[in-house]
Amino acid sequence: MSHTLAFAAHSTTSPLVPFALDRREPGPRDVQIEILYCGVCHSDLHTVRDEWGGTVFPVVPGHEIVGKVTAVGSQVKKFKAGALAGVGCMVDSCRTCASCQEGLEQYCDVGGTIFTYNAPDKHSGGVTYGGYSNRIVVDEDFVLHISSKLDLAATAPLLCAGITTYSPLRHWKVGKGSKVGIVGLGGLGHMGVKFAHAFGAHTVLFTTSASKVADGKRLGADEVVISKDEAQMKQHLGSFDFILNTVAAPHNLDAFLTLLKRDGTMCLVGAPDSPHPSPQVFNLIFRRRALAGSLIGGIPETQEMLDFCAEHNITSDIELIPIQKINEAYERMLKSDVKYRFVIDIATLAAKS
Template identity: 55%
Template sequence: MTVAKAYAALSATTGLEPITIDRREPGAHDVEIDIEFCGLCHSDVHSVRGEWGNTHWPLVPGHEIVGTVARVGAEVSEFKTGDAVGVGVMVDSCRECESCQEGFEQYCEVGMVGTYGAVDKRNDDSITQGGYSSSVVVDENYVLRIPEGLDKAAAAPLLCAGITTYSPLRYFGVEEGDAVGVVGLGGLGHMAVKLAKAMGAEVTVFTTSPSKAEAARALGADRVVVSKDSEQMKAARNSLNLIIDTVAADHDINTYLKTLKRDGALVQLGLPEHAMPPIDPGQLIRRRLAYGGSMIGGIEETQEMLDFCAEHGVVSDIEMVDGEGINEAYRRLVAGDVRYRFVLDTATL
């Protein structure tokens, strides 16, 4: 065992505080990583506050991890000491089901092993602890290469926000000339804009806040539609091939379906806490529309995303946070007061 510094929640009401945790010695196929940066994701807040249930305490959150390889196991061949690497939302899966075999480990039919708060069945049923820490040990099959040229801190949110938006854009074959809509301009939304533009799409951002129009255009949006303005929404009808919906609050999908062309699709990425208004099936039927969902990406696709971002110069817009500022960052994250992702500098632990 090695000892790592970390920030953890000891209960649902205590917030995050500094502790030390044990990390296992690297096995034959393990990679030990000295963590340098870790993104703060809104799902971290839900987990720390016990809002998703089944929480194991203490809990060290963080699944947008970037660092440097410190040691490798005897049978590791793809990584070596000193390599820049990353770890995303999962650190294992069954590796045998149809989804895993096809490279969709995020949809593992047994259940993927999350980077934190999950039972690690391959390692004595220990509970995984995440990236708000100085080090981590991960099986080589779930470690990613950080390409040269990517700023490490700004690349950290790519391991969640980046792949979550990249995967549906790739699945629906977005290419030059396509018209893509993005609902919401937060951590996910701003990545969807950047990635869709890098793929050559014409991008429309839907927002409830007219004040965000300038920011959306600065990110590359070609058009901004204030969704509360009925005339603007009417003008946007039948104009889009694909909509990426990143909003995690309950909202009416039907208004956005009207902006899709025939054979268009709306993909839900945000997970609202409350039930959404029902979808009018007539809208789907009359123009052969599709409504679906998507969750992160497999390891191979996540590496593809990182390489794509390096090629096109795409990273997240970030604000750095030190260890003592994590709880304040959580407060601001819930309030939507960040453009667009917080990243923890683990040197401050």
């Protein structure tokens, strides 16, 4: 076993504090990674505060992981020591079901996806511990190649915020000739704007804050609509091919469904801790509109996304923090006081708290 430094929460109300855990030694198919940076996702906060239920304490969050390979097992073929590598939201799955065979491990039908933290760990018998730590050991099939072309810290959020927005935009074939809406300008939304723009779509950002208009356009939005302004919203009725809704708080979905064309789709990727108000059925059936959801992406698509980002120079807009400021970062995240993703410099784990 390998002694590992980390930060963990021990209850729903306690702050994250220094924590020691043991990682397994690399097995024949394992890759050991020295973690350099880890993004801070809203899912981390939901889990730490057990807002979705099922949190096992102590919990070590973090699933936007980039670092350097330090050791590989005897059967590993894809990675060598010294290579840059990443780990996203998953570390294993059944690998045999239809979804896994199609490279959609996030939808594993048998036994379920093994998430990077707070999931059953079939190796240790406990639960998985995430990237708020200085090393991790993962089967090579769930490790991703990271390009040296991009800023490494700003690449970390691509492992969740990036793939969460890339996957539905690709699935619904967003591209040139599409009119696409992105609801919300946060960790997910700012990546949605960047990708929709990069795919060549006419990109419209919806935000409740007038202060985000300039930033939305800087990130690639062709238009920015203040969603609280009924007059602005009415100008876009029935005109969108696709809307990606990234907001992780309950809100009125009908306001956006009415903006879709016939056969248009709105996809939800934000995960609120309580349900959205139920939409009006008539807003769906009279235009054959669809309301859908999407969960991250499989390993092949995540690698595709990382390669696309390296080719097009796309990273997240981040604020780099020492891990000792993680509790402050959570409070700021609740106030949307970050542009647009916190990333932890894991080197600070070695500093005295």
